[in-house]
Amino acid sequence: MTSLLRRVRSIALFEQLGPGLVTGAADDDPSGIATYSQTGARFGYGLLWTLLLTYPLMSAIQLVSGEIGRVTGKGLARNMGEVIPSGAVTGLVVLLFAANTVNIGADLAAMGAAARLLAGGGAHLFTIGFAVVSLLLQMFVPYKRYVRFLKWLTLVLFAYVAVVLVVKLDWGQVARGLFLPDLKLLGSKEAITTIVAVFGTTISPYLFFWQTAQEVEEVDHDDQARPLTEAPEQAKREMRRIRMDTFVGMAVSNLIALAIMIATAATLHAAGKTEIATAADAAKALEPAAGRFAFLLFTLGIVGTGLLSIPVLAGSAAYAVGESRGWTCGLDNKPWEAVGFYAVIGAATLLGVGLDLMKIDPIQALFLSAVINGVIAVPMMVVMMLVASRRDQMGRFVAGPALKLFGWLATAVMAIAAAAMFVAMA
Template sequence: MTETTLTTHPAAPAPRAAVLDDAHVGDIRGALGTIKQDDTAPRHSLSAKLKTLLAIIGPGLIVMVGDNDAGAFGTYTQAGQNYGTRLLWTLLLLVPVLYVNQEMVLRLGAVTGVGHARLILERFGKFWGAFSVIDLFLLNALTIVTEFIGVTLAVGYLGLPKTASVLVAAAVVIVAASTGSFRRFERTAVLLCLGSLLLIPIYFIAHPATSQMAHDFVVPGLPAHSQLSDVMLLIIAIVGTTVAPWQLFFQQSYVIDKRITPRFMRYEKADLWLGIVIVVLGAAAMMGFTAVAFAGTGGFGKFDDAAGVAHGLEAYAGKTAGVLFAIALLDASIIGASAVSLSTAYALGDVLGLKHSLHRGIKGAKGFYAVFAGLILAAAIIVIIPGSPLGLLTEGVQTLAGVLLPSASVFLLLLCNDRAVLGPWVNGKATNVFTSFVVAVLVTLSVILTAAVLFPDLTSAAILDIMAICGVAGLLALGYAELRRRRKGWSSSGRPVDRTGKETWRMPPLDQLPAPVLSTGRKVGLTALRTYLLVAMALVIVRIVQLAMGA
């Protein structure tokens, strides 16, 4: 890959920031270019802007494409095989959710220099800090197992030995991240991201009806003659696989490790949009070519796994389509395993005070790389052990991710309204209103998913009742907040935000931040959320264990 280096200009000394690892400060050495730390030259020409964008590209692209992992392949192809293209509209609705969530975390990363888990620990206390790291660790560990399940499905179709292939894939992931060069890792990751584009030629080989795809993408509808409960659970799975908790932790820490500052925020937003476009195109392509490949066959409505999709594509469009799909699945599994493992290693490094940077070699960050490699190796070993309940693990990951979705979004919203943390970069009113609505929807979906796991025969009427109850509860909470605002005489828009000097403002060191003040309403809300998550997680885990024991 070609490298672009921008001209440097001396800059005024920057104020002391809160970064926890000194390797997070310095030149930006991206896969496609370099920006010197003291370069403050204005970007007026198109050439200068393009060089800057090339140097910045990485975090948004990797986090989005990494989310189109093995689990996503299974979810999107299940939607296509079971319901055709009738659920394509969910992808369009998820675009603003993806952007707003990831824009908030990239803003947190660039402005604070501190990872997501550490900010939760500092601003909400040890319980929530520990809870966020423990649930991230457990969920990510299980997610990495599903990535290697994807490896086995891909190499099984390609006729390669499964055990050797899983171990080679694990070695590739570990070596790519352990060279002590951030640039080498990012170049490898960007190449893997390009591999996701293999889904596009499969789409054209299978050639689904473009007019039907366009209609179903923009016009919401539900599949005819289908159980609402089954469709709702698949929609929840689509949301869970597209808006995953690990993304928030990864993007924030990766932005910090790449040394991106607020000055380059608009370029990082462009990088994020690039990733969103690629992930939506890939998801839509999977739904489209799977729908046409299985339409009118005995396999329609009977999704099994991604390997079955490869065989179905081969039967419909030829061997080339099946091989390309298997290679794309293998590529997605590897980049997914890399990103999910790094999100965990970054989070633990932030909270435990470990050196945690890809700019450091193994000797300079032993704990960081031990966590990263340990997760990869443990997942690979579990997958190659004969008799491992791989199908149950995949189902458990999707369920737990759905249950935990609201927690990650709630803390993201609260942190982005913390003026001590983000100063002139805090959320505007429109972002808060939209994100609050998203959190309410995620809570509702989480409750439905938990109920469905505990009561497998949950009816469509029961799901509608749950949605109605959650809607009423949301309206009551909104009414209480508005009543309290009026009694206290608070302005509906709060204190005006002075956004001057945004490009140079950075969060002060953590020990200089004022102690956070939580209102009674927020304390009650967080306590309710804490109770729900603990109970729901416990019940779901018990149910999964019962299934594993044949109960």
């Protein structure tokens, strides 16, 4: 009986989920919440189609990330170093570190602003407090231990789904927004920049490095696991796990993103509130479902996703820098066991706090970080697809035709959107 229960548990869905689910949850970070809220408030249902487009594309590129890590047993930066010159890898790592630092600063500022909604006082003090808590957790508590609890906090984001169910929607407009892009919007510089931001916060470079690194750690911490190039007999089970994990994680991420965009379109945009300047403005989208608890749910959502995503942001930068330099990496190591790795985490977090002290508007900073991610993702995706297609690195597990198609399509879509933005700004 015991063996039967163990077998049932081993094939249960929950047991199949890991790095992909955490990656999907971290994708709906404060930057994502702000970007989707801004999009719904500003353009109503007009840009819903972007999320219909991003699901297969983000799933494909995250599948590529996960498979690279599990097949080679090496992180993304090390794999990139086998395809392009070390100087180019360093350049990409510097871009990632800069983008992640801006994102961390924006996330921390948003967390501080959200906390002030409930408790009053100075937002900067809350921001510094969250930075210290996050840094201490990363340094002294294994991420996998406390992420189990933080994932529950992200469930408050389903309050946006409740808003969609409560408010009266014009489902005809929703359907048009999902399936019929408004060509007039595509001629707007503001709309194009917003599209890049949506793509950038959904298909984010730090998530590529994170999921690859987490698959590598799965191998390192399991005595029976080895890179698939060395143990091809493990491939069937592991590839199935990665696919299920990624598709479910990305589906959860996109479902929440779609709910946020529809909720803000149906509430803020419909009421003529097309600009979100503060955290309080964004929180008002929850009032139809949460009433006087809107600020509480919004704060819990921002703080929960922030505490979940900041280690992913700082950690992905540290993995990238550490792997490119040959350092010991991993959040399961103690600070004195991986000094350089944790130094990068500390630097990214402290620089993020410094950005907050410059009094940059948190909502605008979150949107800006999404735009930056949308631009720098392009060269990283190109190199990733080259890695996934090389037999020298992937052996018999090179990306299949469908994965190559959607991976390169995702790269092309991101490149076209970024190029269109620069043309529109010229």
